[in-house]
Amino acid sequence: MESLKRRLMLTGAFIVFFPMLITIGALYITGALKTPVLLAVAGGAIVGLAAALLAVEKIMASAVKLNSAVEKISKGETVKIVGADRTDYFYLIIENLNQMINNCDSFKKDIGTVMDSLINGDCTFNVNLSQYDGNYRVALEKIIESCKKVNEPLSVMNGVIDKVSKGDITSERINVETRGAMTSLKNNTNSLLNTIDNLLNEVKVVCIATIFEGKLDKRANVSLFSGRWARLATGINDIVNTFVKPLTLSSDYITSISCGNIPAKITEEYKGDFNILKNSFNLCIGNLQSMIKEVNDLTHAAADGNLKKRGNADKYEGAYREIISGINQTLDSVINPVSKMNEYLVQLSKGEIAGKIEDDCKGDFCELKDSLNKLITTLDNLLNEVKVVCIATIFEGHIDKRANVSLFSGRWAKLASGINDLINAFANPLKMSASYITQIGSGTIPPVITEEYKGDFNLIKNSFNSCIGNLNNLTVEVEALTHAATDGKLKVRGNADKFEGVYREIIVEINSTLDAIVNPLNVAADYVAKISRGEVSEKITAEYKGDFNDIKLNLNSLINTVDTMLGEIKTICIAVIFEGKLDKRTSVSQFSGRWAKLASGINDIVNSLVNPLKVSSDYLLKISHGEIPSKITEEYKGDFNEIKSSINTCLDTLTSLIITDGGAALQAAADKDLTARVKKTYSGLYDKMKENINSLIENLEEMFKNIGANAENVSSSSSQISKGAQSLAQGASEQASALEEVSSSLHQMNSMARQNAANAKEGQNLTTSARSSTERGVDSMKKMSVAINQIKDSSNNTAKILKTIDEIAFQTNLLALNAAVEAARAGDAGKGFAVVADEVRNLAMRSAEAAKNTARMIEESVKYANNGVGINEEVMKNLDEINGQVKKVNEFMSEISAASEQQSEGINQINTAVAQMNQVTQQNAAYSEESASASQELTYQADQMKNMILQFKLSSVKTRVMNGGFDYNSAPGYNRRPIIQPIAPPAAHAPHMKKDFGEYENYQASSKSIEADPKKVIPFEDDTNVLHEF
Amino acid sequence: MEYISAKLSDYEFDRISGLVYSLCGISLGSGKKELVTARLAKRLNELKLQSYDAYLKYLSGDESGYELLQLIDVITTNVTSFFREMHHFDYIRERILPEYRIKSEKIRVWSAGCSSGEEPYSMAVLLFEEIGNLMLRDVKILATDISTNILTKAKEGVYDKQLVNGVPKMLLNKYFDAFTDRDEYGRTLYNFKVKSDIRSVVRFARLNLMEDWPMKGPFKIIFCRNVMIYFDKKTQEKLVGKYHALLETGGHLFIGHSENLSSISHSFKYVQPGVYLKC
């Protein structure tokens, strides 16, 4: 921005300044401008330029502000451009921008409001559209419109789903017009509703089938559903299955047990409480089976007349045992009174009800007697009731009289109510028949009665018979008709042809009457049959009259009642079976009469089933939770009592096995007393368990004894090993130290050998050079000898020359003598000559003399030379000898050098070996250290184990041995020292060090400063970097 | 040259063992006196000192700390070998690595007290064998030791013929380069150098276990084998606690065959001898 500004200003300056300058220049040159004017113009131009620059500056400032604002706006930030006044170059732009920002802001807020209300499901959309113009308004309108479009079907759907969630599944489906995704949402919701509908139907079908029709095989049709609904349907089926299977099985089992059929044990797999139930069943079945066999055997024996045979009560426990011994006692006490009883039983089986048994009897027989008496009483009562009802109904005409069902229980009650039902079913037709007969009997057309009647009826019959004896045939006919009617053969009609006149008319009349009765009766029968089949049909709408109308009305109200009853039962079933609300019962008060009884009967059934079930399940649950509850004391009857006593027996066994006997033994073992055992006798699996517990404890005890003994062995041998390893470690250390010494001295030896080799080599070199010097000496000697001989030769030659000179001197002397002689002869003339001759003679004499001297000297030097040759030869001989010896020395020297080198090589090899030995020794030291550490660990652990075992009470003598066996503290001190116990700094654990404590402290201090140093001194950045990588 | 047969007095021994203990946790019992004498003799020889007393003086006067490192170097026992305690490597191969053949999770291993490098290199070889080319994976092995001399050797990764005895022939051919060299006497040495791929996954650094550890972890595997036997129980307990903190959950600590955590308190789950699991 800054650079742009600068560029702009420069460009502006040039644009303004240059043309002006040029123009002014041109004007000036052409003389159009005078100098003062030129100066004024130039000054003006400069002022103008300055003003222009200032303006540009200001524009740029505004532009920068504007730019940053626009940049923010483009980033979506809300800004307000401030500080713009009318003098600003961009005033209008800024104003418009601010306006735009404002609009954007409120537009944003309003869209927020619309979205919020859409999210909240509120479709009022509180937006003031009028504040917008143009595109803002159009956009906002569009948004609100589409929000509404979205929301409308949603709220409709919401209403429907709300209803569904409240359980109100109507056939209503969502029917709003939708588009796109909304449509598929709508469709999905509708199909969800359909599915729920279907599911409910299926459940209904299953419920009805299972509960009301007793069709336990009926299941929901899973294939109607998909996905999770299919799983839900399957789930419902599964629930039904889990209930139905054990229910039917339990019911079958209970039924067959109560019928005296002991079924095979339940092998199917069940879970949870059902499994516990199953197990109790199986236990019960097992005991029953074996008992039945026992009883069977007894029965066979009795049948064979072997009345001495008794059951083996010892095989059983608890109630079963009591039963067997009871049977035995019964057998004992039965033998005598048995025939008496038999008589009664025979009588009873023939339907003859004798008086009560008055005979004395004992024990169980007494109970049997009581039962028999009770039976007799019941039969008596029943008979009486029937009698009373019969008398009332038939003879006294009290058709409303019924047997008092409450006097009876069980099947007897059913019998009584059956009789009542029969009476009820036939009450009206009987009433009608009665009235018909009464009509005839009252004088118009008296019928004939052949049947036996008693009491009042008999009187009536008798009077009839005596009054209208000749109406016998008619009577017979009517009787036949009556019989047929009582037999339910409602199609039978009187044979009018057999009669004539008024009788014929009577018969015809009777026949037509019968028709009138039978038709509505058939209808009624049909309905009742339907109802009894569980088909609750629609109400009867046909028109009947009089009593038939009553029948119709009653039937209709029966249908009503049955309907209500069904509803009640349904409610109970759903509550009990599906919702698990076992307390749900029918409200009896809404029914009357038998229906009320039926309702309360249903309640009773549910009660009698639910209560023991609850108790059993409660107990089984508690047992399965490890609780042993107190025995069941409530009274139950029949099979429920069996269950109760089974549970009680089971509780006894469990109490003993888990708490008092077995539990105590285990507790003792847990408290480290392994001498306790399970003592009581148990049967079956319990006995197996007892054996297992005992053998577990025995094994533990045995094992602990062994472990104790082994631990002791381990402890002592490992401390042995530890000691061994320690001394091994020490040995290795000493070895290492010795090796260090050896290695060091070897090093020295090696260097000495090398030195020797070097010296020998030096010596060799020296002798070599000595040899060459002597050889050179010999050589010079030889040369000298030659030179001397040459001197000798030349001396000889010189001697020869000297001899010649001597001969010449002699001759010259002779000649000089001769000349002197001659000169003397010649006198004076010869006088000069005589002097010369004399001189010559002198010279000759001196020459001879000199030659003689020279010869003598040469002779002498030859003699010397000869002498020199001799010496020379001697020197040469000596030199030769020296040469030979130097050669020998040289050989020795090279031998020494080679030997030293070999020696050095050998020492090197020894060194390598020692280095290897050192490595092995280091290894040994490390390994023995490691094994010392391991064996110390071992000792520690063995001791630990021994201490642990010592906490157990064991029954054998070994414990004593162990107690006195190994004393940890008697182990050598070293054993406990280096690794298990930390080594304190020397000053602390060595008392003799105390006087040096200060020094040690100093030392520590310095070592501490050193300790911190390594990092500083040795470049460890690399290390630190590496460590920081991890 | 003269061999120094100086005697190490009890007093000097105690001073040295105290120093070593405070410096690197190694506890030298009185049974170690000979060992200390022998090992320190090397230093005395090198420094041409006549007595241990002189050595102690020299040591405390050495401001550079160099001698302290040398002391540690000679005192530490560096015995190790390739694939030492093979059953540990078997365990890693069979029980730890299989899932990482496919999973490309990062793997961090620490060999604490790696000595001359045989242990971390063995681990690297195992990882190459089991996981394949580690160059494509985030796999690193940290190898630390207190001794600088032994670390120099370890970084070089050169081992004598005898030292690679424990490496199976196939792996030796695959992960080592054989070469010959001459010793100072000119004899031929048959050497093996660990290949650069293997060396590149192992990162060596000096670390005194007694000092602060700069690593953040977590590691999948920590080896600290035959190191803590030289320490006392208190130190062992402290170190084991720190190893536990640095391991990832499900990570393993391997200790030496002669070691056992039963007499110290720790949070590891025992798996089998020498193998402990962080749960």
Ligand SMILES: C[S@@+](CC[C@H](N)C(=O)[O-])C[C@H]1O[C@@H](n2cnc3c(N)ncnc32)[C@H](O)[C@@H]1O
């Ligand atoms: C016997 S080696 C074990 C080598 C390898 N872990 C094995 O089991 O084969 C022990 C190593 O622990 C190292 N060490 C001893 N104390 C140490 C410390 N305080 N910090 C780090 N390393 C230490 C030694 O330097 C030596 O290399």
